[in-house]
Amino acid sequence: MSSSTPNLRAENREQRTDHPTNILPAAVLTVSDSCAKGENTDLSGPAVVDVLTRHKFSVMTTKIVPDDTLAISNAIVLLTDEARLVVTTGGTGIAQRDVTPEATRMVCTRIVEGIAEHMRAEGMKKTPLAALSRGICGVREKSLVLNVPGSPKGAVESLEAVIDLLAHALQLLAGNTRHN
Amino acid sequence: MSSSTPNLRAENREQRTDHPTNILPAAVLTVSDSCAKGENTDLSGPAVVDVLTRHKFSVMTTKIVPDDTLAISNAIVLLTDEARLVVTTGGTGIAQRDVTPEATRMVCTRIVEGIAEHMRAEGMKKTPLAALSRGICGVREKSLVLNVPGSPKGAVESLEAVIDLLAHALQLLAGNTRHN
Amino acid sequence: MSSSTPNLRAENREQRTDHPTNILPAAVLTVSDSCAKGENTDLSGPAVVDVLTRHKFSVMTTKIVPDDTLAISNAIVLLTDEARLVVTTGGTGIAQRDVTPEATRMVCTRIVEGIAEHMRAEGMKKTPLAALSRGICGVREKSLVLNVPGSPKGAVESLEAVIDLLAHALQLLAGNTRHN
Numbered sequence: 001m002s003s004s005t006p007n008l009r010a011e012n013r014e015q016r017t018d019h020p021t022n023i024l025p026a027a028v029l030t031v032s033d034s035c036a037k038g039e040n041t042d043l044s045g046p047a048v049v050d051v052l053t054r055h056k057f058s059v060m061t062t063k064i065v066p067d068d069t070l071a072i073s074n075a076i077v078l079l080t081d082e083a084r085l086v087v088t089t090g091g092t093g094i095a096q097r098d099v100t101p102e103a104t105r106m107v108c109t110r111i112v113e114g115i116a117e118h119m120r121a122e123g124m125k126k127t128p129l130a131a132l133s134r135g136i137c138g139v140r141e142k143s144l145v146l147n148v149p150g151s152p153k154g155a156v157e158s159l160e161a162v163i164d165l166l167a168h169a170l171q172l173l174a175g176n177t178r179h180n
Numbered sequence: 181m182s183s184s185t186p187n188l189r190a191e192n193r194e195q196r197t198d199h200p201t202n203i204l205p206a207a208v209l210t211v212s213d214s215c216a217k218g219e220n221t222d223l224s225g226p227a228v229v230d231v232l233t234r235h236k237f238s239v240m241t242t243k244i245v246p247d248d249t250l251a252i253s254n255a256i257v258l259l260t261d262e263a264r265l266v267v268t269t270g271g272t273g274i275a276q277r278d279v280t281p282e283a284t285r286m287v288c289t290r291i292v293e294g295i296a297e298h299m300r301a302e303g304m305k306k307t308p309l310a311a312l313s314r315g316i317c318g319v320r321e322k323s324l325v326l327n328v329p330g331s332p333k334g335a336v337e338s339l340e341a342v343i344d345l346l347a348h349a350l351q352l353l354a355g356n357t358r359h360n
Numbered sequence: 361m362s363s364s365t366p367n368l369r370a371e372n373r374e375q376r377t378d379h380p381t382n383i384l385p386a387a388v389l390t391v392s393d394s395c396a397k398g399e400n401t402d403l404s405g406p407a408v409v410d411v412l413t414r415h416k417f418s419v420m421t422t423k424i425v426p427d428d429t430l431a432i433s434n435a436i437v438l439l440t441d442e443a444r445l446v447v448t449t450g451g452t453g454i455a456q457r458d459v460t461p462e463a464t465r466m467v468c469t470r471i472v473e474g475i476a477e478h479m480r481a482e483g484m485k486k487t488p489l490a491a492l493s494r495g496i497c498g499v500r501e502k503s504l505v506l507n508v509p510g511s512p513k514g515a516v517e518s519l520e521a522v523i524d525l526l527a528h529a530l531q532l533l534a535g536n537t538r539h540n
Contacts, residue, residue, distance in 0.1 A: 094292055094319055095352055102290070110462070112454055114480045114491035120294045121301075121481075131294035131345055132352070139454055165491055169454055172492070274472055274499055275532055282470070300474045301481075311474035311525055312532070 024170055026057040027083035029065065029075050031090035031100050032150060036066040044089040047152040048159060055163050057085060067091050072103035080107075080143035084170050087159060090150030092135040100147050101134045108138025108145055112169065115146070115162050122161035123154070133158070137166075142173050204350060206237040207263035209245065209255050211270035211280050212330060216246040224269040227332040228339060235343050237265060247271050252283035260287075260323035264350050267339060270330030272315040280327050281314045288318025288325055292349065295326070295342050302341035303334070313338070317346075322353050384530060386417040387443035389425065389435050391450035391460050392510060396426040404449040407512040408519060415523050417445060427451050432463035440467075440503035444530050447519060450510030452495040460507050461494045468498025468505055472529065475506070475522050482521035483514070493518070497526075502533050 030045035042064055049059045065071040079086045091100030115137035123130025135147030144166055148158040210225040222244055229239045245251040259266045271280030295317035303310025315327030328338040390405035402424055409419045425431040439446045451460030475497035483490025495507030504526055508518040
């Protein structure tokens with residue numbers, strides 16, 4: 001209780017989110033029962049990291065959780081603590097265990113419908129099945145959470161369709177100038 | 181009470197949902213005060229049946245209910261018990277008694293926003309008024325529920341815009357392979 | 361207490377909503393902390409009034425409130441009492457104090473998703489940032505509420521993209537013929 005650990009940890013966390021103006025801290029959350037069990041190798045997570053890095057995001061943390069609402073929402077809460085953008089991959093479909101959008105909604109205060117609409121509209125130029133993706137984009141405190149599909153190709157294409165929008169949205173979230 | 185009727189009925193229901201691989205059981209629910217009272221002939225229901233049949237769905241049941249939230253949601257619950265796809269026609273507008281989307285939402289565990297978006301986007305190529313249709317597509321257990329407008333033309337065009345997507349979505353719902 | 365004021369006021373209100381067939385009563389609600397404090401001049405409100413007037417709406421009331429959920433929803437309730445269309449401008453973004461869509465949702469019984477989708481789709485033809493606008497269109501009793509962005513340009517373009525749809529929707533809301 002008399003230890004200075006809490007302060008040190010707080011300072012550490014501050015340092016971790018400290019970053020040059022153009023580099024935004026991001027995190028990638030892979031949602032997959034089979035990857036969480038180690039039965040499959042996570043290919044989508046690294047593919048998402050790659051896209052983020054090429055767009056001036058700095059990926060600080062990657063994490064794998066099973067398709068479980070509570071596991072997903074808890075992970076999002078922790079990751080948004082340090083990252084301004086959390087990209088989840090997987091669990092956006094319509095099968096019974098696809099619950100990523102629901103878990104995201106639970107911990108976001110507002111939803112940016114237009115980003116999901118735009119991901120689907122762009123996706124449908126390549127495959128009509130993009131209409132079945134239920135991924136959303138939500139705001140939690142000063143961070144954005146984006147759900148992209150679980151396939152590496154779907155994940156990369158969805159993210160690339162909106163990443164410039166996300167960068168701009170994060171500026172608005174950080175700035176807050178219009179209303180003060 | 182000692183009768184075997186319950187078992188027989190259960191068996192019958194099983195038989196009714198039994199179907200060849202490519203033929204999926206469907207149901208059509210007409211939502212209309214005037215058709216339910218017998219004041220108007222239901223033209224949209226048969227038009228929807230026709231589209232489904234041409235797309236390898238087997239329509240097992242058709243039903244007419246008034247524009248009443250509880251009547252609609254109860255009918256959807258019963259129909260999804262035996263049909264993999266339930267198409268409702270009517271009650272998707274913005275008038276006071278247009279409550280089909282609300283009734284559908286009540287009994288579905290997840291909404292596939294992209295299907296509604298696609299119906300409207302396709303509809304707007306023909307008439308801007310398609311933007312006013314509030315129909316949704318929801319998942320209930322292993323079944324899909326789709327709301328299309330009440331006019332025969334609007335119902336047919338909306339359904340045709342997404343029927344291939346629905347067939348694919350039903351495969352995903354039945355399969356569940358990705359997560360096991 | 362024995363005064364006839366309540367009756368007089370009710371009569372007055374009736375008169376105010378009385379209007380020729382083609383002229384629909386509208387109201388404009390500017391949502392802005394700085395305009396409410398008098399620190400900035402409201403430019404968007406008058407720009408919205410101008411578009412409405414050119415489209416045969418008669419703007420009966422304009423009002424300015426801060427970016428406060430309760431202030432916004434209370435104003436919408438009062439304004440829909442007399443106006444068939446209430447257009448709000450401001451508070452549709454993703455900053456912390458952008459709460460107009462949430463306030464609108466609180467007092468509307470149904471949402472017309474297609475109108476918001478269409479505003480964003482049209483807006484994105486000019487700027488990709490239109491995807492970040494979270495404005496919605498809702499129904500309250502026989503009135504419509506539309507959220508447009510806070511910039512005069514964004515407000516005018518968004519409103520013009522859907523104003524013909526709104527006029528048609530209001531006819532449907534007033535008529536109610538299909539279901540009686």
